[in-house]
Amino acid sequence: MKLFITGIGTEIGKTVCSAILTQYFKADYWKPVQSGDLHYTDSMKIKDWVENEITYYPEAYRLQLAASPHQSAAEEGKLIRVDDFQLPETSNPLxxxxxGGLMVPLSDQELMIDLMEKLKLPVVLVVRNYLGCINHTLLSIMALKERGLTLEYLILNGVFPTDTERVIINxxxxxxxxxxxxxxxxxTKESITTIANNLKIEYNG
Incomplete structure (x- = not known):
């Protein structure tokens, strides 16, 4: 089981959801691009939050500026190329x-979805409720279909109005x-473990 976690935007809980799935699947973890927050990266957060003894693979790019990866890389005179990424070799779940989301630019020519297409992993789409989330979710679903990427899991992160949830699932x-x-x-480790231990996967239909 290898999964690529993405979201419909920024600050919607991808890293928390990644921690829960890392715990649930007893998986290894890899963040290909860390843009900003090098003092406390997403990999460091996962280490703090996940109880399991797992492997954390180093980022392919560690960039200082907390901005879109293409801007952060340009600030350091670097160019991110999708062809430079190699999926870590592991027999464990990953x-x-x-x-950010699917259309976050890695460079002026390539987007996050281009990396997802190269890695060819099933996708987990994290959705959080806010005004506009339906639009962002449906656009993300359409983009994944257009690239032939499999949406393996949809994560509804937090509380959703029934009407919003119904349209998205439809x-x-x-x-x-x-x-x-x-x-x-x-x-905390305890809260992440509790959620992972009680995680229920629903089949659509």
């Missing part, structure tokens, strides 16, 4: 966490499984 394929993750007030 959680790969992207930066646009995913029957093979896409649904995971509901509650709001996490305090992110």
């Amino acid at each position: 959680i790969v966490e992207g930066a 646009y995913i394929e029957k093979r896409t499984k649904i995971i509901r993750i509650p709001d996490v007030d305090s992110i």
